[in-house]
Amino acid sequence: MAQSGKGKLNFRCPSCFMRDLDIDMFYDKDKKEYYCIRCQYTGTEKDVLAKNEIVRFRYRDMMRRFTDFEDFSEG
Amino acid sequence: MDQFIVNIIHRPEMVPEYAEKITGQGKAEDIGRKALLTESLDIFKLQQECAHKNGLKTTIQMTYASLFNDEAVQLAKEHHHTYGDEISLTLLGLPCEQFREKYKTKDFCIWMFSMEDKKAIVRDVFGKFYERFGFYPESTGSYYMDAELINFIKEEYPMVKCAVATCWEEGPKAYHTCNNSWYTFMDGGPWAPWIPSKQNTHAPAANAEEDSGIVAIPHLSRDLMACYDGNGSNFGTHPQNVLRGMIYDTSTWEYPYLYNLIDQYRALAKYNNGYAYNMMFVGPGWMNKMGRWEAPYELLKKSYEDGCAYYGQLKKEGKLIDMTMSEFADYYREKKGYTEPECALWRDILYGSQKQLFWYCDPYMRVCVNMDQGGAIVDLRPYVAKLNWPVGIGTPHIQDASYPFLIQEKYRAGYFTHYAGEGTVRSAKVCHNGEEVDLCLCRTHARFSQNGKDRVLTLDPVDIEFSDVTVKLQTVITFTEGSSAIKIDRHILELSDPDAQVTINEYMVGCYGTTEYTEDMSSLTLSVEAGESRTQLSYEYKCREASAAGADRAWCKLPPINTLVSLTCEGRDKTGYVKEGYAFSPMFTLGYTGTLRDKEVFTTWLNLEKAN
Numbered sequence: 001m002a003q004s005g006k007g008k009l010n011f012r013c014p015s016c017f018m019r020d021l022d023i024d025m026f027y028d029k030d031k032k033e034y035y036c037i038r039c040q041y042t043g044t045e046k047d048v049l050a051k052n053e054i055v056r057f058r059y060r061d062m063m064r065r066f067t068d069f070e071d072f073s074e075g
Numbered sequence: 076m077d078q079f080i081v082n083i084i085h086r087p088e089m090v091p092e093y094a095e096k097i098t099g100q101g102k103a104e105d106i107g108r109k110a111l112l113t114e115s116l117d118i119f120k121l122q123q124e125c126a127h128k129n130g131l132k133t134t135i136q137m138t139y140a141s142l143f144n145d146e147a148v149q150l151a152k153e154h155h156h157t158y159g160d161e162i163s164l165t166l167l168g169l170p171c172e173q174f175r176e177k178y179k180t181k182d183f184c185i186w187m188f189s190m191e192d193k194k195a196i197v198r199d200v201f202g203k204f205y206e207r208f209g210f211y212p213e214s215t216g217s218y219y220m221d222a223e224l225i226n227f228i229k230e231e232y233p234m235v236k237c238a239v240a241t242c243w244e245e246g247p248k249a250y251h252t253c254n255n256s257w258y259t260f261m262d263g264g265p266w267a268p269w270i271p272s273k274q275n276t277h278a279p280a281a282n283a284e285e286d287s288g289i290v291a292i293p294h295l296s297r298d299l300m301a302c303y304d305g306n307g308s309n310f311g312t313h314p315q316n317v318l319r320g321m322i323y324d325t326s327t328w329e330y331p332y333l334y335n336l337i338d339q340y341r342a343l344a345k346y347n348n349g350y351a352y353n354m355m356f357v358g359p360g361w362m363n364k365m366g367r368w369e370a371p372y373e374l375l376k377k378s379y380e381d382g383c384a385y386y387g388q389l390k391k392e393g394k395l396i397d398m399t400m401s402e403f404a405d406y407y408r409e410k411k412g413y414t415e416p417e418c419a420l421w422r423d424i425l426y427g428s429q430k431q432l433f434w435y436c437d438p439y440m441r442v443c444v445n446m447d448q449g450g451a452i453v454d455l456r457p458y459v460a461k462l463n464w465p466v467g468i469g470t471p472h473i474q475d476a477s478y479p480f481l482i483q484e485k486y487r488a489g490y491f492t493h494y495a496g497e498g499t500v501r502s503a504k505v506c507h508n509g510e511e512v513d514l515c516l517c518r519t520h521a522r523f524s525q526n527g528k529d530r531v532l533t534l535d536p537v538d539i540e541f542s543d544v545t546v547k548l549q550t551v552i553t554f555t556e557g558s559s560a561i562k563i564d565r566h567i568l569e570l571s572d573p574d575a576q577v578t579i580n581e582y583m584v585g586c587y588g589t590t591e592y593t594e595d596m597s598s599l600t601l602s603v604e605a606g607e608s609r610t611q612l613s614y615e616y617k618c619r620e621a622s623a624a625g626a627d628r629a630w631c632k633l634p635p636i637n638t639l640v641s642l643t644c645e646g647r648d649k650t651g652y653v654k655e656g657y658a659f660s661p662m663f664t665l666g667y668t669g670t671l672r673d674k675e676v677f678t679t680w681l682n683l684e685k686a687n
Contacts, residue, residue, distance in 0.1 A: 009366045020306050060427030065331045069342045069422050
């Protein structure tokens with residue numbers, strides 16, 4: 001088994017990102033998967049991207065444009 | 076008319092901190108690689124182009140490495156001539172072959188060097204700058220500039236009038252986010268420009284005698300809620316930070332949050348006599364051709380172009396003034412007095428929570444009030460002590476440049492603890508017939524007003540429901556400029572039973588420190604005073620309490636941070652008290668109890684003094 005390296009981008013571990021940890025993952029070309037050296041997450045690029053969508057759950061106003069910063073009436 | 080000022084700063088960092096690690100993955104370290112140097116300069120050129128094509132002038136902060144590069148020097152001269160950019164000098168970007176050879180170290184954060192090395196490096200870097208440009212810079216900076224460093228620079232190079240001097244709430248949270256590998260501990264500073272005192276950079280000068288002689292600006296303008304709670308490097312006026320936080324739509328590459336952040340900063344003019352400020356400072360490593368985090372280069376580039384375009388649009392609309400750092404220093408000196416506070420009523424613009432904080436900063440304190448916890452004070456830094464806190468090798472605080480807190484709800488718990496002990500917070504409990512409600516559980520919002528020297532935070536009234544009576548209570552918090560005190564009024568606006576009476580327990584749970592972990596409390600002294608009577612407790616973790624009816628003052632003296640904090644009170648049946656903590660709850664408590672009837676007010680002051 002050859003050594004791991006970085007993938008085409010330095011994808012972070014989505015599981016660690018959710019606990020405010022930025023950990024670059026490494027790519028295992030034999031298994032065609034990214035893996036985290038801090039936690040137990042492993043996943044394909046597709047899975048990483050899907051999980052990165054999930055981590056955005058907390059940004060409920062991510063796409064909202066604010067015009068008034070003292071108005072709480074809009075909910 | 077309100078004025079919104081922006082400083083856009085670029086640095087030709089020939090060996091960006093991040094780029095070497097990323098572009099060099101799988102290769103042995105070589106900070107002289109030609110590809111790295113060429114790419115870094117290309118990114119700098121691109122950043123300059125982004126600003127200039129949007130009609131924005133920049134401050135070019137030359138790095139030590141770039142002073143050895145003829146092209147970088149020539150570019151700076153040309154852009155100064157053509158666009159009016161300021162040629163400045165940063166103490167970031169020290170790493171390069173020449174630096175490593177000379178100083179025999181891989182350290183790169185100027186505040187962490189020994190004082191002897193700081194002086195040698197400053198003389199070297201400023202000397203090299205003079206050699207290349209024929210003049211000394213008027214502005215400088217780093218992620219953090221300790222007071223001793225600023226004082227030295229000002230003494231040797233009196234023309235320096237502006238510096239990037241801290242990165243707001245970059246501390247233990249950033250350390251943890253970087254898997255405990257990023258040693259920038261500088262919590263507890265101002266979020267907006269200030270005049271640092273000679274004694275401690277984070278603590279603003281109260282007068283000309285304390286004035287360090289420079290205007291400090293923060294490294295980035297950061298989200299005053301998201302950065303307080305989470306990783307600071309995701310939520311600032313740094314477009315790639317927003318990408319790092321994954322705060323964008325992956326299909327459209329849109330990030331309205333960046334514009335909301337800028338706009339909320341613009342809105343702060345309302346609380347600061349018509350002035351607001353932004354700073355954007357992106358190092359070349361963040362626009363790496365290899366991409367960064369999950370973002371490809373094209374997205375990194377787009378986000379920077381969009382950021383500059385938005386500032387450019389605001390300028391065209393007459394809503395923004397772009398300045399260089401030295402221009403801003405002159406503007407700021409003209410605009411602000413020493414004791415004029417910086418205020419920020421800040422709302423959540425990301426998580427959809429409707430939470431609201433109020434930040435207050437003056438030469439005596441930095442305070443955070445949380446409206447989602449009924450106006451509780453959840454962060455308190457006693458600048459009044461002007462704590463002498465040298466940092467760097469050879470000092471007691473090699474890396475830790477944070478200004479110590481008395482209250483910090485994230486590091487030392489706030490209202491909620493895990494079923495034992497207490498957390499740091501300044502709040503009040505309202506009690507009736509054996510029932511008790513802490514105002515921390517009364518979510519509300521606030522309005523800001525200014526009345527002469529008073530900055531007033533008026534909270535929307537909250538209802539407190541007991542089994543047999545409902546209380547409508549309003550909190551008003553007043554910061555009087557130069558007073559070093561926080562006044563809190565609790566007004567009973569309405570009682571469902573007009574003849575009822577409630578008791579109130581105003582309290583502050585405090586400690587001291589700069590991190591999550593407790594410090595030794597043994598040197599603290601607690602006291603409650605009433606007339607000639609004084610009860611005093613030396614902190615021994617014995618869970619003792621003392622109280623006095625009609626107390627004039629309850630206080631705690633904290634020698635490790637040269638601070639004396641006290642509560643004073645005006646109200647019916649007032650009784651002051653102090654509580655010592657114990658090993659599992661290494662805190663202290665100051666408080667007053669009293670009674671309130673319909674339409675009455677109970678007033679307390681939290682006072683901060685420099686001890687001895």
